[in-house]
Amino acid sequence: MKSKTARKRTESVHNSTLAVIMAGGKGSRLGDLTRWQSKPALSFAGHYRNIDFTLSNCVNSGIRHIALLTQYKAHSLIQHAHQGWNFFDTQAGEYCEVWPAQQRAGDSWYLGTADAVYQNIDLIEADPSRYVLILAGDHIYQMDYRDMIDQHVRTGAQVTVGCVEVPTQDANELGNMSVDERGRIVQFIEKPESPICLPGRPDAALASMGIYVFEKSELIKWLHLDAGNPRSQHDFGNDLLPLIMSEHHAQAHNFRDIYARGVGYWCDVGTLENYWKANMDLLGAD
Numbered sequence: 675m676k677s678k679t680a681r682k683r684t685e686s687v688h689n690s691t692l693a694v695i696m697a698g699g700k701g702s703r704l705g706d707l708t709r710w711q712s713k714p715a716l717s718f719a720g721h722y723r724n725i726d727f728t729l730s731n732c733v734n735s736g737i738r739h740i741a742l743l744t745q746y747k748a749h750s751l752i753q754h755a756h757q758g759w760n761f762f763d764t765q766a767g768e769y770c771e772v773w774p775a776q777q778r779a780g781d782s783w784y785l786g787t788a789d790a791v792y793q794n795i796d797l798i799e800a801d802p803s804r805y806v807l808i809l810a811g812d813h814i815y816q817m818d819y820r821d822m823i824d825q826h827v828r829t830g831a832q833v834t835v836g837c838v839e840v841p842t843q844d845a846n847e848l849g850n851m852s853v854d855e856r857g858r859i860v861q862f863i864e865k866p867e868s869p870i871c872l873p874g875r876p877d878a879a880l881a882s883m884g885i886y887v888f889e890k891s892e893l894i895k896w897l898h899l900d901a902g903n904p905r906s907q908h909d910f911g912n913d914l915l916p917l918i919m920s921e922h923h924a925q926a927h928n929f930r931d932i933y934a935r936g937v938g939y940w941c942d943v944g945t946l947e948n949y950w951k952a953n954m955d956l957l958g959a960d
Contacts, residue, residue: 691739691823692803692890693732694794696787697725697811698745698775703945712744713944714811715751719956723754724943725811729770732809735819738768739803742811743790745775745783773797787884789908792897798890806893808910810884814952815929815940819885822927826887831925832918833892835859836885838929838940839878845869848942849882849911851926859924864911883929883940886910 699713707716714725732740744751752772762768773794775783784790807819826834837851852861852870861870869879896914900906906913918924929938943949
């Protein structure tokens with residue numbers, strides 16, 4: 675049975691956090707596997723799909739306001755969401771909705787991850803949640819998002835970024851950061867040619883998981899600033915994070931295994947090699 679503290683935390687998160695899942699990825703590096711469907715809709719471990727990991731994390735974290743942002747060949751993903759994730763109590767305000775690309779804020783389709791969220795800003799404003807959790811729909815991992823949201827509230831950061839330790843040779847395909855002794859991000863580079871290594875550990879680097887927590891009012895402010903910048907690529911990693919951390923508090927949240935408390939398992943299955951490896955990892959002891 676859950677303690678009163680745990681129940682209160684679950685209820686608080688449920689009532690105050692909107693999860694926005696980026697689920698429009700083309701996945702061009704996966705070749706014919708994504709010829710007719712987006713990367714989040716790709717099958718994993720038999721009858722599951724990549725998106726199920728992120729959705730399961732949301733549900734198990736007590737988050738019941740979930741929006742899927744779709745764009746590229748989304749039919750199979752929409753069908754899967756409607757058939758497999760239709761158990762939410764809508765009368766209690768819960769939902770798991772697909773928000774398709776509709777050119778709500780202009781004539782263009784999504785220009786980047788930040789623009790995808792910006793183009794749905796009216797729907798985000800209409801949701802009663804105080805916090806917004808930005809997630810990727812094509813990563814394999816198990817995480818309790820409540821720990822990250824609690825840290826964001828506790829530190830008073832403008833943005834909290836989920837991060838994980840990766841081998842240095844893999845960091846040039848991800849957002850790479852360095853932090854100070856308080857966990858504040860002091861440097862962030864998207865897909866660097868020369869990754870920033872962890873202090874005293876030339877074999878490891880700290881990488882972004884593509885997970886961000888904002889207070890909703892803060893997120894809306896930063897999205898408007900980015901949308902008005904003609905030089906921006908309208909991407910969280912390339913543009914929004916450097917803009918925020920240049921003068922404000924950006925906090926890192928270290929992803930740990932929820933059972934062993936060591937470095938958690940996380941994989942971006944954006945390449946054929948990673949997709950194959952992640953499926954094979956299911957056969958491992960851990």
